[in-house]
Amino acid sequence: MASGVIGQDDIFSVVPKASNIVPAGEQVILECVTREPGTCAWKLDVPELEGTGFLTQTADNFLTASGLRARDATSQTDCTIIIESVERRHSGHYTCSPFMNGGQKDAPSAEVVVAVKPASVAFIGEQAETTELTVSSVDTVSVSCEARDSRPSAELHWFLEGSELTDGVVSEETEDPQTRLVTTRSTLTHLFERQDEGATLICRASHPAYEEEDNREASLGVVVEFAPVRAEGSDLGTLYGFTDGEDKDLTINFTANPRPSTIQWSVGNDAYLTAGEQTFDGRIIAGPLEEVRASGRVDPAMHEYSLRLTFSPVAAEDHNTTFTLRLENNLGEQELRVRVAADAPPPPAINEPQPASEGNEESAAAVEGDADSEDSVDNGKDESGVSGGAIGGIIVAVIVLLAVIALVAFARSRGKWCFAAESGGDTRKEWRAHMDPEAADKEGHDNPVHEQKPDPDTAAEHNGTNGTNGANGTAANGKSPAKVPTDTPV
Secondary structure, rough: OOOEOOOOOOEEEEEEEEEEEEEOOOOEOOOOOEOOOOOOOOEEEOOOOOOOOEEEOOOOHHHHHHOOEEEEOOOOOOOEEEEOOOOHOEEEEEOOOOOEOOOOOOOOEEEEEEEEEEOOOEEEEHOOOEEEEEEOOOOOOEEEEEEEEEEEEEEEEEEOEEEEEEEOEEEEEEEEEOOOOEEEEEEEEEEEOHHHHOOOOEEEEEOOOOOOOOOOEEEEEEEEEEEEEEEOOEEEEEEOOOOOOOOEEEEEEEEEOOOOOOEEEOOOOOOOOOOOEOOOOOOOOOOOEEEEEOOEEOOOOHOOOOOOOEEEEOHHHHHHEEEEEEEEEEOEEEOOOOOOOOOOOOOOOOEOOOOOOOOHHHHHHHHHHHHHHHHHHOOOOOOOOOEEEHHHEEEEEHHHHHHHHHHHHHHHHHHOOOHHHHHHHHHHHHHHHHOOHHHHHEEEEEEOOOOOOHHHHHHHHHOOOOHEOOOOEEEOOOOOOOOOHHHHOO
C-alpha cells in the first residue's frame, strides 16, 4: 500500500511517493496535504483511464467509474485519493495540483506501476528450441535469454551449476508503446571449460509480482567439446611388471569430445599402429577404442575412452622403448608417452597409490598383497610399537620410585638416619659442652654455655695504661681521664 512523504516547501505538508509499484488487487493511497486551504484537484497521465486529464474531487461519477475515491471529499487541505483495488489500467502518473491563493500549485508527480510479472522466461536464437548448449573449450560463445512483457522490467541473472556469472553479461530493455509492457533481454558471452561438461546453465528472472509457485527461469545442459586429454598428464612414466616372455596389456585412459578421429601408436621410431593393427612380427597388437564403463554401464556424458596395447609376449627390447599414443579430433591433439619395465614397482608414496587401470593391474595387486602380509604378522606390539612387557616394566619402576620418595619423606619428618644430625645438632652441642667444657671451647665462640669474657688487665694493656691511650694520655673514648688523687705533696 503506497502512502506519502513529508513535503519540503511552504505549500504541501505531505506529497505522494514518487514511485508506487504494487501487485494487482492491492490498495494504493496517494497522499497530498496542503498547509493552507484550497480546492483539491489532480492531473492524470493514465492512458487506460478514460478521464485522463484534469480531475477534481467533485467529479464523483468519474471517480467511482475509475475505481478512485477521495479520502475526505469535504476537506480543503487533504487532497488524498485512494485506489481501492489497483488494476492494470491504473498504471500511469498522478500529480496533486490544488488551487491555492495565487493560482494552481503542482506537487511532485507520483507514478503508479501495477506490477505485471513476465509472461515467459526463455532462451532465444539458436537455443530457443533445444535443451542443450554445445560449446567449444577454445572459443567464447554468446547465449541470450528474454523475460517478456512485464511491468516494471524484470532483472535477469545467469548461473552455471549454482555459481552466478556476472562477467560478460549485457542487458537491454524494450517497451511496447501500446501496452507499456517491457521485455528484458540479457546476453551472456562466456568461455566454457572442459570441467563445465555436464553442468546446467540457468537464466533466472526476478520481479516483484512473482509468486512462490511461478516459473521464473530457463535452463540448458552444457555440452563442452574439447581436445583429447589425460587429466593426470601426458607422460605416464614407467609401468612395471612387464616380464620377458609373458603376455601383458598396456591400457591408457583419456577423455575427448568428440571422440578422436585419429588414433596412432608409435613403437619407438620403427612402427606406427592404428586401432586394430599389429607389428610385422604380430607380437604387439593395438586394440580398438572403447568407452569406459562406470558402475557397469557407459556414461556418454563422461566422454572417457580407453585404448589397449597387447604384448604377446613381452620382449627384452620393449624395456628400452618409448611408446607414444597420438590422439586427435577437430579441437586439437594430444600425445601420451609411456615406458615399461620388468621390475616390481617401487613402493607408492603415501596416499598416492599407482593406478591399476593403466597397465599396472598385476604389479599394483602385488604391492597391495605385500602390504597385507606385513600387516598380518603378529609381532606382539600394539599400534604404537611398544610391547606389553615393556609397559609392565615401566609401571613397576614408577611404583618403586614412589615408594622410595614416600620413605625418604617419612624419615626426614621423624629425624631418622642421616636426617637426625641435621635436626638435632644444637642439642648435641649443648650436651657436649655440659659434659666437657674444653671440648666445647674447641667448637668455637658461638657456644652459648661457655661464652668467653675479656680479661680487664689484658684489655688495659691493649688500650694503654689505666685504659688511656699511651700516645696522648686520652681515654679510648677521646676524653681526658679523671685525675687520681695521691699522697705526694706538691
